[in-house]
Amino acid sequence: MLITICAVLCLTWFIWFSRGLSRRKVTALDLPRYRNRYPLGLDGLYRFYRSLYDDTFYETMQSLYSEYGHTFNLRALGIDFYFTDDPENIKAMLATQYDDFGKGPAFNAAFYPFLGDGIFNADKIVWQSARHLLRPLFARERISHLDFFERHFQLLLNHIPDGETVDLLGLFMRLALDIITEYLTGDSVGSLKNDENEFAVVFDAVQLTTARRASLGRLYFLASTVGYRKNLDKLEDFLKPYIEESIKLGRGSNNDNSYHFTAALCEYTTDHKVIRDQIMSLLLAGRDTTATALSWTFYELARSQPIWTLLRNEVSKLRGQKPTFDNLKSMKYLQAVISETLRLYPSVPHNVRASMKETTLPRGGGPDGNEPVICPKGTTINFTIHTMHTREDLWGPDASIFRPERWLNSSTSTSWIYLPFK
Numbered sequence: 001m002l003i004t005i006c007a008v009l010c011l012t013w014f015i016w017f018s019r020g021l022s023r024r025k026v027t028a029l030d031l032p033r034y035r036n037r038y039p040l041g042l043d044g045l046y047r048f049y050r051s052l053y054d055d056t057f058y059e060t061m062q063s064l065y066s067e068y069g070h071t072f073n074l075r076a077l078g079i080d081f082y083f084t085d086d087p088e089n090i091k092a093m094l095a096t097q098y099d100d101f102g103k104g105p106a107f108n109a110a111f112y113p114f115l116g117d118g119i120f121n122a123d124k125i126v127w128q129s130a131r132h133l134l135r136p137l138f139a140r141e142r143i144s145h146l147d148f149f150e151r152h153f154q155l156l157l158n159h160i161p162d163g164e165t166v167d168l169l170g171l172f173m174r175l176a177l178d179i180i181t182e183y184l185t186g187d188s189v190g191s192l193k194n195d196e197n198e199f200a201v202v203f204d205a206v207q208l209t210t211a212r213r214a215s216l217g218r219l220y221f222l223a224s225t226v227g228y229r230k231n232l233d234k235l236e237d238f239l240k241p242y243i244e245e246s247i248k249l250g251r252g253s254n255n256d257n258s259y260h261f262t263a264a265l266c267e268y269t270t271d272h273k274v275i276r277d278q279i280m281s282l283l284l285a286g287r288d289t290t291a292t293a294l295s296w297t298f299y300e301l302a303r304s305q306p307i308w309t310l311l312r313n314e315v316s317k318l319r320g321q322k323p324t325f326d327n328l329k330s331m332k333y334l335q336a337v338i339s340e341t342l343r344l345y346p347s348v349p350h351n352v353r354a355s356m357k358e359t360t361l362p363r364g365g366g367p368d369g370n371e372p373v374i375c376p377k378g379t380t381i382n383f384t385i386h387t388m389h390t391r392e393d394l395w396g397p398d399a400s401i402f403r404p405e406r407w408l409n410s411s412t413s414t415s416w417i418y419l420p421f422k
């Protein structure tokens with residue numbers, strides 16, 4: 001009996017060991033591994049996190065990709081963290097092997113107190129139902145009323161005295177917050193009217209703690225504080241009356257003149273939590289992305305008189321009239337400037353997915369990095385849109401130069417090498 005048990009155990013161990021060996025062969029030998037100098041890989045992890053906090057993230061990632069290739073493995077504390085800026089691998093995660101990847105449990109847990117099951121924190125069925133719910137609310141006729149942008153923009157202009165230097169990023173953050181809160185609830189928090197706006201302060205604090213939680217992966221809970229819960233409560237207190245009012249008024253209360261997102265959402269659901277979670281996701285989606293894109297656009301315009309002149313000439317054709325949605329669509333140079341800004345300064349420069357089962361990524365292995373690599377279940381895969389957008393082998397020798405003209409009459413396909421909205 002004892003011999004049988006031993007034999008079974010030996011056999012099980014042998015199968016387990018040889019599977020592990022073959023997997024390790026592919027992941028460890030074929031995928032270039034970050035060379036740690038200290039035990040447990042803490043120096044690699046430290047280098048990555050430090051770059052997030054001292055604003056050297058882009059340079060750090062660029063130097064890592066040039067040293068190790070466009071897909072590599074940083075192993076720390078015995079955990080594999082893959083990094084890639086290879087369009088084929090990103091395409092696999094977001095499209096061709098979509099079912100194999102998701103945001104993953106660590107990401108979900110880090111974001112849950114803030115976003116709940118909102119679209120940004122959802123995978124698979126939860127994501128599909130969020131997407132189904134939100135899609136009609138982004139139909140063109142719902143988002144093409146541009147008048148209220150003008151109202152907020154005039155308030156922003158009051159903060160820009162002639163001939164003085166101003167912090168445009170701070171002002172654009174306030175502009176975007178005022179617009180998104182009005183769009184979502186019908187009422188703006190009015191941060192441009194009030195320098196000490198409490199909602200803006202609370203929203204910043206919640207975003208910062210959530211980002212810290214997310215950057216700690218499975219150790220996300222270490223970044224929580226009592227203040228985090230209190231600030232979340234304050235955000236909820238702000239949204240609650242709008243949600244309750246919209247639910248009370250019920251279906252059909254929303255018309256084109258008084259369109260706001262919360263009321264429109266009540267056409268499809270009256271579940272308080274569902275509405276709350278989606279609204280939080282849109283608050284997150286709508287502010288920093290827009291504000292940073294506007295800031296970088298003006299940064300580049302301030303540095304190039306010829307580009308400024310060309311853009312001004314196109315805008316002058318409106319003869320001082322407010323643009324319509326169709327006007328905006330026909331302004332090709334404006335679109336080129338925005339596309340180029342989002343290429344060099346993508347609002348979401350780095351993102352993350354996790355493998356939901358054992359699977360592969362199409363590239364990164366073998367001597368030339370063109371072979372598939374194994375991706376064990378639960379592997380975190382970081383993908384860097386920012387460095388991919390400035391790769392000379394993909395964009396040409398002027399990849400790092402701001403040149404909106406590259407978008408005019410371009411016959412080159414940019415699908416999967418240009419992903420500012422993925």
Ligand code: HEM
Pocket residue numbers: 119120131134180282285286287289290293342346347348351420421422
């Ligand atoms: C310059 C402006 C913007 C940029 C660059 C941008 C970029 C992105 C990116 C990169 C994602 C993918 C995130 C991920 O899946 O991990 C995303 C998703 C999303 N964004 Fe934006 N965004 C912008 C503005 C907005 C605004 C103003 C809204 C709405 C008010 C919005 C709503 C959404 C929604 C609902 C999703 C989730 C889509 C889905 O999962 O199907 N975004 N955006």
